[in-house]
Amino acid sequence: MTANLVTGIAELVTNDETLHGADHADGLGLLRNCAIAVEDGKVVWLGAAAKAPQADNRIDLDGCAVIPGFVDSHSHLVFAGDRSAEFAARMTGIPYDGGGIAVSVNATRAASDDELRILVARRVAEMRAQGTTTVEIKSGYGLSVEDEVRALRIAGEFTDETTFLGAHVVPTEYADHRDDYVDLVTGPMLQACAPYARWIDVFCEPHSRHAFTEDEARAVLAAGRDVGLGLRVHGNQLGHGPGVRLAVELGAASVDHCTFLSQADVDALVDAADTTTATLLPGVEFSTRSPYPDARTLIDAGVSVALASDCNPGTCYSSSMPLAIALAVREMHLTPAEALRAATAGSAKALRRDDIGRIRVGGRSDLTVLDAPSYLHLSYRPGVPIAHALNLN
Numbered sequence: 001m002t003a004n005l006v007t008g009i010a011e012l013v014t015n016d017e018t019l020h021g022a023d024h025a026d027g028l029g030l031l032r033n034c035a036i037a038v039e040d041g042k043v044v045w046l047g048a049a050a051k052a053p054q055a056d057n058r059i060d061l062d063g064c065a066v067i068p069g070f071v072d073s074h075s076h077l078v079f080a081g082d083r084s085a086e087f088a089a090r091m092t093g094i095p096y097d098g099g100g101i102a103v104s105v106n107a108t109r110a111a112s113d114d115e116l117r118i119l120v121a122r123r124v125a126e127m128r129a130q131g132t133t134t135v136e137i138k139s140g141y142g143l144s145v146e147d148e149v150r151a152l153r154i155a156g157e158f159t160d161e162t163t164f165l166g167a168h169v170v171p172t173e174y175a176d177h178r179d180d181y182v183d184l185v186t187g188p189m190l191q192a193c194a195p196y197a198r199w200i201d202v203f204c205e206p207h208s209r210h211a212f213t214e215d216e217a218r219a220v221l222a223a224g225r226d227v228g229l230g231l232r233v234h235g236n237q238l239g240h241g242p243g244v245r246l247a248v249e250l251g252a253a254s255v256d257h258c259t260f261l262s263q264a265d266v267d268a269l270v271d272a273a274d275t276t277t278a279t280l281l282p283g284v285e286f287s288t289r290s291p292y293p294d295a296r297t298l299i300d301a302g303v304s305v306a307l308a309s310d311c312n313p314g315t316c317y318s319s320s321m322p323l324a325i326a327l328a329v330r331e332m333h334l335t336p337a338e339a340l341r342a343a344t345a346g347s348a349k350a351l352r353r354d355d356i357g358r359i360r361v362g363g364r365s366d367l368t369v370l371d372a373p374s375y376l377h378l379s380y381r382p383g384v385p386i387a388h389a390l391n392l393n
């Protein structure tokens with residue numbers, strides 16, 4: 001007997017290019033009128049509903065679509081405080097330069113462990129209620145050894161995908177001697193944080209005086225690599241810059257934002273497509289009223305592309321992957337299939353995971369149900385809460 005049988009699935013997005021009998025026209029490996037058997041958190045069978053095995057427990061979805069749970073490969077969930085007034089000011093024309101992060105740092109340092117834990121738990125639950133089943137969580141609002149360790153420890157209670165972002169900005173107390181801060185991040189802070197992190201990230205952005213230069217970012221990433229962390233980069237967000245080149249040069253798993261790219265950047269990402277994914281975060285452009293990345297050019301050139309939320313208190317306080325998909329389709333000219341794939345298999349690749357982002361026998365049973373007959377509704381019905389992660393016990 002199988003533990004759970006999920007049936008009544010009108011349309012199943014598998015993202016499995018090798019699945020026999022699937023419709024591969026959209027690149028999503030679609031099955032129709034099918035069922036999935038699940039045991040111990042893994043898919044053990046999938047196929048035509050009429051051929052489904054017996055099960056202890058049957059869940060009839062009555063004509064819904066099922067997709068792989070969203071993989072949100074870029075978020076900053078460990079923070080306290082409120083920056084809604086900064087958002088309101090920005091909507092009147094005040095530009096973003098990374099300086100508001102200090103407000104979140106002060107509030108986060110002042111919060112207790114339990115206060116932070118409750119805030120993160122709420123945000124993760126909010127994501128799950130919108131269909132996200134894997135989330136990467138960065139530190140970066142502590143910016144002291146103790147506060148960065150604490151952020152990663154709390155993040156690790158909710159995900160295995162934890163990222164040390166001590167190099168988020170130079171904290172105000174180091175503004176006049178930033179070299180000392182880079183020494184701290186690459187030395188004692190890294191040593192203390194590495195046991196709690198899978199990844200290291202850096203905000204490489206010459207257009208913000210709060211962020212890190214190419215040389216500083218290279219030092220941070222090299223130090224992280226030396227202690228065994230995987231590499232990620234915030235790059236090319238506010239203007240043209242070295243982030244993409246640096247990410248490709250060092251073999252980072254992902255370079256995120258990619259809003260301002262030269263032809264040389266695009267060429268580098270094409271050459272590195274097996275290694276480095278360009279993660280696009282259109283919620284940021286939406287929330288800061290900035291130009292969107294040229295996603296069409298990236299996909300047409302053969303770049304590996306992912307979508308993520310960048311949920312954070314400054315530039316995008318939205319945890320919604322369906323919003324990212326709708327913006328990718330409406331504003332960045334991806335097809336609905338390309339956008340969904342980027343938010344699942346694409347973002348799984350950005351985390352170097354092959355057990356998520358797809359639905360296949362042997363993979364994790366991270367299933368997201370749409371209250372709709374087709375995945376097309378994700379971008380067709382923006383703002384409508386049709387996606388939620390399926391809870392299987």
Ligand SMILES: [Zn+2]
Pocket residue numbers: 074075076234310312
């Ligand atoms: Zn970010």
